[in-house]
Amino acid sequence: MSIALALSAMVLLGSTHFINGLLARFYPPLNIAFYTHLGGALVGFAGALLFSTWEPTVWIWGALAGIGSALGAWLLYQGLSRAPFAIVVPVSAVAMVTIALGLSLIFLGERPNAWVWLGVILALPAIWLTAGGGKPSKTRMNSSTRAGLLLGFGAGLGFALQLHFLGQGPERSAFYGNALCMLSGAVCCLPFYQRTHPARKRFTLLATAAGGISTLGLTLYAISRQGQLAIVSIVIVSMYPLIPVVFGSLFRKEAVSGTAMMGIALSIAAMMLIVMGNY
Numbered sequence: 123m124s125i126a127l128a129l130s131a132m133v134l135l136g137s138t139h140f141i142n143g144l145l146a147r148f149y150p151p152l153n154i155a156f157y158t159h160l161g162g163a164l165v166g167f168a169g170a171l172l173f174s175t176w177e178p179t180v181w182i183w184g185a186l187a188g189i190g191s192a193l194g195a196w197l198l199y200q201g202l203s204r205a206p207f208a209i210v211v212p213v214s215a216v217a218m219v220t221i222a223l224g225l226s227l228i229f230l231g232e233r234p235n236a237w238v239w240l241g242v243i244l245a246l247p248a249i250w251l252t253a254g255g256g257k258p259s260k261t262r263m264n265s266s267t268r269a270g271l272l273l274g275f276g277a278g279l280g281f282a283l284q285l286h287f288l289g290q291g292p293e294r295s296a297f298y299g300n301a302l303c304m305l306s307g308a309v310c311c312l313p314f315y316q317r318t319h320p321a322r323k324r325f326t327l328l329a330t331a332a333g334g335i336s337t338l339g340l341t342l343y344a345i346s347r348q349g350q351l352a353i354v355s356i357v358i359v360s361m362y363p364l365i366p367v368v369f370g371s372l373f374r375k376e377a378v379s380g381t382a383m384m385g386i387a388l389s390i391a392a393m394m395l396i397v398m399g400n401y
Contacts, residue, residue: 136365161333166301188306194280205270212255217278
């Protein structure tokens with residue numbers, strides 16, 4: 123059941139990135155981040171009132187996770203404005219999973235078996251390739267590339283902190299934790315909000331809806347960690363770049379590159395190994 127929850131979380135979070143990726147072509151990225159966090163907070167609090175129990179410590183973990191989420195979004199969009207997509211996104215994705223794994227090993231003392239470790243080893247290049255990363259030797263190391271690498275790593279750090287802090291909250295308060303995370307993130311994004319033409323209001327609704335989808339995904343992620351090693355949930359959820367690639371191919375008829383195909387194949391192999399390690 124925990125594996126299924128983590129896979130569902132991956133699909134939901136990947137769907138959020140697919141929607142926001144489409145919106146980013148027409149709407150300021152940090153506005154998208156603001157409305158995504160705001161929509162996530164609304165859905166989170168509605169779910170909390172229906173399904174969650176308040177625990178006194180949940181607000182601490184939720185607020186810290188929101189700071190990490192906003193930091194990750196801000197650095198990611200800064201990186202995308204200065205460097206190529208194929209540098210910033212793969213670096214941030216791999217940095218996120220690597221740092222999150224390190225936090226789990228150091229602070230939670232987890233000891234996965236050999237099958238899980240093999241899945242993790244395959245997952246890192248799989249995430250890189252699926253997110254569009256190529257051979258580093260083909261990249262010219264200029265100032266924009268260096269900025270993209272640093273900002274991508276910083277974004278990965280922010281998102282890793284978000285995942286780590288969300289996992290520390292009590293399971294019974296998962297919706298409250300995610301709602302507070304999103305509310306905290308929205309507050310952090312608010313100073314960077316840009317006024318736009320009123321005709322673009324439909325984009326705010328789509329970004330808000332994407333935030334609600336994201337909160338559902340993060341809630342499933344938090345719950346999935348309770349029944350298995352955190353490392354397993356982190357690796358599965360971190361493969362969310364699969365979803366924008368697949369959806370782009372199905373709905374927008376976008377060609378899937380050979381690099382992405384290799385990443386998809388490695389991702390499937392990694393997930394199979396991780397599932398085997400849990401049975």
